[in-house]
Amino acid sequence: MSNSFVLIEEKTVNELFNEIKNLNQKIDSELKTKVGGLSEKWLDNQDVMLELKISQRTLQNMRHTKMLPYSKVGGKVYYKSTDVERLLSENYTNRGRSG
Known part of the structure:
Protein backbone atom coordinates (compact mmCIF):
# COMPACT_ATOMS: atom_id res chain seq x y z
CA MET A 1 0.00 0.00 0.00
CA SER A 2 1.54 3.28 -1.02
CA ASN A 3 1.01 6.64 0.56
CA SER A 4 0.10 9.45 -1.75
CA PHE A 5 -0.36 13.11 -1.09
CA VAL A 6 -2.57 15.64 -2.81
CA LEU A 7 -1.89 19.34 -2.59
CA ILE A 8 -4.94 21.56 -2.34
CA GLU A 9 -4.84 25.31 -2.36
CA GLU A 10 -5.76 27.00 0.91
CA LYS A 11 -8.58 28.84 -0.84
CA THR A 12 -10.14 25.52 -1.93
CA VAL A 13 -9.84 24.06 1.58
CA ASN A 14 -11.53 27.15 3.05
CA GLU A 15 -14.34 26.89 0.49
CA LEU A 16 -14.87 23.24 1.41
CA PHE A 17 -14.98 24.05 5.13
CA ASN A 18 -17.45 26.87 4.49
CA GLU A 19 -19.66 24.53 2.47
CA ILE A 20 -19.57 21.93 5.26
CA LYS A 21 -20.47 24.65 7.78
CA ASN A 22 -23.43 25.76 5.61
CA LEU A 23 -24.65 22.17 5.27
CA ASN A 24 -24.44 21.67 9.04
CA GLN A 25 -26.47 24.84 9.60
CA LYS A 26 -29.13 23.64 7.13
CA ILE A 27 -29.30 20.24 8.82
CA ASP A 28 -29.62 21.86 12.26
CA SER A 29 -32.38 24.12 10.95
CA GLU A 30 -34.28 21.17 9.46
CA LEU A 31 -33.97 19.16 12.66
CA LYS A 32 -35.27 22.05 14.74
CA THR A 33 -38.22 22.46 12.36
CA LYS A 34 -39.14 18.79 12.50
CA VAL A 35 -38.67 18.43 16.25
CA GLY A 36 -40.01 21.88 17.13
CA GLY A 37 -43.62 20.72 17.37
CA LEU A 38 -42.72 18.03 19.86
CA SER A 39 -40.39 20.13 21.93
Whole structure:
Protein backbone atom coordinates (compact mmCIF):
# COMPACT_ATOMS: atom_id res chain seq x y z
CA MET A 1 0.00 0.00 0.00
CA SER A 2 1.54 3.28 -1.02
CA ASN A 3 1.01 6.64 0.56
CA SER A 4 0.10 9.45 -1.75
CA PHE A 5 -0.36 13.11 -1.09
CA VAL A 6 -2.57 15.64 -2.81
CA LEU A 7 -1.89 19.34 -2.59
CA ILE A 8 -4.94 21.56 -2.34
CA GLU A 9 -4.84 25.31 -2.36
CA GLU A 10 -5.76 27.00 0.91
CA LYS A 11 -8.58 28.84 -0.84
CA THR A 12 -10.14 25.52 -1.93
CA VAL A 13 -9.84 24.06 1.58
CA ASN A 14 -11.53 27.15 3.05
CA GLU A 15 -14.34 26.89 0.49
CA LEU A 16 -14.87 23.24 1.41
CA PHE A 17 -14.98 24.05 5.13
CA ASN A 18 -17.45 26.87 4.49
CA GLU A 19 -19.66 24.53 2.47
CA ILE A 20 -19.57 21.93 5.26
CA LYS A 21 -20.47 24.65 7.78
CA ASN A 22 -23.43 25.76 5.61
CA LEU A 23 -24.65 22.17 5.27
CA ASN A 24 -24.44 21.67 9.04
CA GLN A 25 -26.47 24.84 9.60
CA LYS A 26 -29.13 23.64 7.13
CA ILE A 27 -29.30 20.24 8.82
CA ASP A 28 -29.62 21.86 12.26
CA SER A 29 -32.38 24.12 10.95
CA GLU A 30 -34.28 21.17 9.46
CA LEU A 31 -33.97 19.16 12.66
CA LYS A 32 -35.27 22.05 14.74
CA THR A 33 -38.22 22.46 12.36
CA LYS A 34 -39.14 18.79 12.50
CA VAL A 35 -38.67 18.43 16.25
CA GLY A 36 -40.01 21.88 17.13
CA GLY A 37 -43.62 20.72 17.37
CA LEU A 38 -42.72 18.03 19.86
CA SER A 39 -40.39 20.13 21.93
CA GLU A 40 -43.11 22.66 22.67
CA LYS A 41 -44.72 22.37 26.08
CA TRP A 42 -48.19 20.80 26.08
CA LEU A 43 -50.64 21.46 28.91
CA ASP A 44 -53.56 19.32 30.03
CA ASN A 45 -56.96 20.57 31.25
CA GLN A 46 -55.79 20.88 34.85
CA ASP A 47 -52.71 22.91 33.89
CA VAL A 48 -54.74 25.37 31.81
CA MET A 49 -57.49 25.74 34.40
CA LEU A 50 -54.90 26.53 37.08
CA GLU A 51 -52.94 28.94 34.88
CA LEU A 52 -56.02 30.84 33.71
CA LYS A 53 -57.94 30.43 36.98
CA ILE A 54 -61.03 29.19 35.15
CA SER A 55 -63.48 26.37 35.65
CA GLN A 56 -63.68 23.14 33.69
CA ARG A 57 -66.91 24.35 32.07
CA THR A 58 -65.29 27.63 30.95
CA LEU A 59 -62.41 25.71 29.42
CA GLN A 60 -64.84 23.35 27.69
CA ASN A 61 -66.66 26.38 26.31
CA MET A 62 -63.38 27.82 25.00
CA ARG A 63 -62.80 24.57 23.10
CA HIS A 64 -66.36 24.47 21.80
CA THR A 65 -66.23 28.04 20.50
CA LYS A 66 -62.77 27.38 18.98
CA MET A 67 -61.28 30.12 21.13
CA LEU A 68 -58.53 27.73 22.22
CA PRO A 69 -57.16 25.02 19.89
CA TYR A 70 -56.60 21.60 21.41
CA SER A 71 -55.55 18.05 20.68
CA LYS A 72 -57.31 14.99 22.06
CA VAL A 73 -55.45 11.74 22.62
CA GLY A 74 -57.10 8.75 24.25
CA GLY A 75 -59.80 10.88 25.84
CA LYS A 76 -57.31 13.34 27.32
CA VAL A 77 -57.19 16.94 26.04
CA TYR A 78 -53.95 18.86 25.52
CA TYR A 79 -53.21 22.49 24.65
CA LYS A 80 -50.04 24.10 23.29
CA SER A 81 -48.60 26.54 25.80
CA THR A 82 -48.09 29.02 22.94
CA ASP A 83 -51.83 28.89 22.15
CA VAL A 84 -52.67 29.70 25.77
CA GLU A 85 -50.17 32.57 25.74
CA ARG A 86 -51.59 33.83 22.42
CA LEU A 87 -55.10 33.78 23.88
CA LEU A 88 -53.93 35.89 26.81
CA SER A 89 -52.06 38.33 24.57
CA GLU A 90 -54.96 38.77 22.16
CA ASN A 91 -57.30 39.57 25.03
CA TYR A 92 -54.95 41.86 26.91
CA THR A 93 -56.26 45.29 27.76
CA ASN A 94 -54.50 47.93 29.79
CA ARG A 95 -57.44 49.31 31.79
CA GLY A 96 -55.33 50.82 34.57
CA ARG A 97 -53.88 53.60 32.42
CA SER A 98 -55.59 56.80 31.58
CA GLY A 99 -54.63 58.63 28.42
